[in-house]
Amino acid sequence: MTHTVAVVSGGMDSTTLAYLAAQDGPVTMVSFDYGQRHRKELGFAAMTARRLEAEHVVVPMSWLAPMIAGQSSLVTPDVDVPLGHYAEQTMRATVVPNRNAIMLNLAIGVAISRGADRVATGVHAGDHFIYPDCRPAFIDAVNAQVEVGMESFLPDGWSGVWAPFVNVPKDEIVRIGDRLGVPWSETWSCYKGGEIHCGACGTCFERREAFALAGVVDPTVYESTPDYVAPAV
Amino acid sequence: MTHTVAVVSGGMDSTTLAYLAAQDGPVTMVSFDYGQRHRKELGFAAMTARRLEAEHVVVPMSWLAPMIAGQSSLVTPDVDVPLGHYAEQTMRATVVPNRNAIMLNLAIGVAISRGADRVATGVHAGDHFIYPDCRPAFIDAVNAQVEVGMESFLPDGWSGVWAPFVNVPKDEIVRIGDRLGVPWSETWSCYKGGEIHCGACGTCFERREAFALAGVVDPTVYESTPDYVAPAV
Numbered sequence: 362m363t364h365t366v367a368v369v370s371g372g373m374d375s376t377t378l379a380y381l382a383a384q385d386g387p388v389t390m391v392s393f394d395y396g397q398r399h400r401k402e403l404g405f406a407a408m409t410a411r412r413l414e415a416e417h418v419v420v421p422m423s424w425l426a427p428m429i430a431g432q433s434s435l436v437t438p439d440v441d442v443p444l445g446h447y448a449e450q451t452m453r454a455t456v457v458p459n460r461n462a463i464m465l466n467l468a469i470g471v472a473i474s475r476g477a478d479r480v481a482t483g484v485h486a487g488d489h490f491i492y493p494d495c496r497p498a499f500i501d502a503v504n505a506q507v508e509v510g511m512e513s514f515l516p517d518g519w520s521g522v523w524a525p526f527v528n529v530p531k532d533e534i535v536r537i538g539d540r541l542g543v544p545w546s547e548t549w550s551c552y553k554g555g556e557i558h559c560g561a562c563g564t565c566f567e568r569r570e571a572f573a574l575a576g577v578v579d580p581t582v583y584e585s586t587p588d589y590v591a592p593a594v
Numbered sequence: 595m596t597h598t599v600a601v602v603s604g605g606m607d608s609t610t611l612a613y614l615a616a617q618d619g620p621v622t623m624v625s626f627d628y629g630q631r632h633r634k635e636l637g638f639a640a641m642t643a644r645r646l647e648a649e650h651v652v653v654p655m656s657w658l659a660p661m662i663a664g665q666s667s668l669v670t671p672d673v674d675v676p677l678g679h680y681a682e683q684t685m686r687a688t689v690v691p692n693r694n695a696i697m698l699n700l701a702i703g704v705a706i707s708r709g710a711d712r713v714a715t716g717v718h719a720g721d722h723f724i725y726p727d728c729r730p731a732f733i734d735a736v737n738a739q740v741e742v743g744m745e746s747f748l749p750d751g752w753s754g755v756w757a758p759f760v761n762v763p764k765d766e767i768v769r770i771g772d773r774l775g776v777p778w779s780e781t782w783s784c785y786k787g788g789e790i791h792c793g794a795c796g797t798c799f800e801r802r803e804a805f806a807l808a809g810v811v812d813p814t815v816y817e818s819t820p821d822y823v824a825p826a827v
Contacts, residue, residue: 493747499739510727
């Protein structure tokens with residue numbers, strides 16, 4: 362039995378992560394409410410917590426917005442949400458400085474207090490090319506930091522940060538989730554946070570593309586489904 | 595000119611740190627209000643910010659208390675504050691899991707958003723023997739993590755986490771602060787958080803001892819001054 366503390370936003374990747382972790386034992390879910398436009402996804406994370414009978418820790422981080430001083434379109438009303446396929450330029454606009462290190466270290470604190478065995482993060486291969494804190498080397502560095510910093514305070518079964526999708530593309534995550542029976546209608550991707558998925562923002566675009574590439578039926582209702590160009594294989 | 599983001603609690607060490615950093619250029623102070631009993635110290639941090647004309651970012655972290663689930667006497671009303679000289683056992687009771695990594699990474703986020711050159715922490719030699727996240731190896735590990743994780747997002751002048759007291763005992767910090775003209779009456783140590791310093795809790799004890807060993811007049815008004823045994827030299 363492995364007790365996992367999983368960072369779950371309510372999106373496709375982290376929800377699949379929670380279902381994957383639940384195969385091995387109890388799950389504690391940690392979500393961050395940092396004032397993002399798409400905080401609607403937190404309600405979807407709560408649905409997953411109920412399904413998995415997981416403890417759900419929601420960390421209120423609305424103070425992050427003033428702290429980062431207008432550098433992210435996720436928390437700043439006057440910066441446009443980038444539309445279309447994520448490219449380096451537009452992804453940069455969604456970066457909250459050092460966010461993954463902050464979130465992982467908070468989740469590690471939760472894990473130590475619960476005597477859990479590992480912390481799971483849903484970072485995936487598609488994140489690498491612009492977010493340096495989504496690469497395997499970053500996961501290794503966080504593991505080194507927590508080993509040195511927490512040492513004898515670490516739980517007996519501690520195996521570190523677990524990033525099973527770190528080299529997995531998003532469409533493969535859809536295939537994995539499909540096998541695990543992830544109810545996709547209980548996941549949320551849209552950065553715009555409307556009644557239904559907009560279908561046109563960067564994350565909606567990625568969502569549609571992942572289902573298409575995976576050959577899995579996409580049950581999502583979109584406001585519109587503009588064309589996108591699938592990447593060359 | 596070096597712009598420092600300094601983690602300042604309002605205690606002696608971090609206040610001296612802020613004054614030391616201010617020798618090199620502008621200072622942004624980051625304080626954490628994590629629901630600790632001695633949150634009174636935050637008002638003292640604010641005094642230092644006014645003196646140094648520093649931006650003062652106070653991060654509200656009261657959610658940390660339920661999160662850590664009763665593992666720390668600093669946030670849990672029903673755990674006694676350890677009295678007398680800090681020994682391994684009693685110091686363990688004040689540990690919030692992974693706290694230094696959480697605080698440093700938040701401060702690093704602030705620093706990146708401000709384009710600052712370094713993050714300063716007041717960890718000192720006396721902390722090593724029980725807090726593994728106060729040792730030089732931990733500072734190195736955090737620096738490695740942020741280099742890998744933030745890479746090209748780091749400010750041009752970034753020199754990492756600066757821990758000038760990491761191998762300095764507390765009485766030497768008093769000597770350094772004395773030379774810098776730190777107004778000691780604008781610092782707070784007591785974990786009990788009463789009107790005046792209690793003089794008997796672990797941190798009051800350390801405060802008294804540091805002044806005594808440094809040969810610097812202690813201007814602090816204490817409720818009582820029970821005897822302590824100075825460590826063998």
